Amino acid sequence: MTLDRAVMLFAGFMVLLSVALTVWVSPYWVWLTVFVGLNLMQASVTGFCPAAMMFRKLGVKSGTVFT
Template sequence: MSVDRAVMLFAGFMVLVSLALGLYVSPLWFWLTAFVGANLMQASVTGFCPAAIIFKRLGLKTGCAFN
């Protein structure tokens, strides 16, 4: 698995978890959904993604998006 795919998998997982928490625990969890979306937009513009840095340090091979 490449860093690019790991970032997309992690972001999708976080969105689904935060939606479930927002529906069943507290609507305040929807702020996490908004944060993940904002971070995805920021990463697409700047190329800086904290999750990509962590996945690189864990030894995943780099893809074309996060070199």
């Protein structure tokens, strides 16, 4: 799995997790969804992604976007 796919998988998991937490725990968990969305937007503009940095340190091989 490349770094790009790992970041997309992680972002998708976080969105689904936050939706489940919003439904079953508290409506305030919707802010996690907002945070993930904003982080995806800023990563697309700046190229800076904390999740990509974390996966890189874990040894995930580079993809085409996050090198």
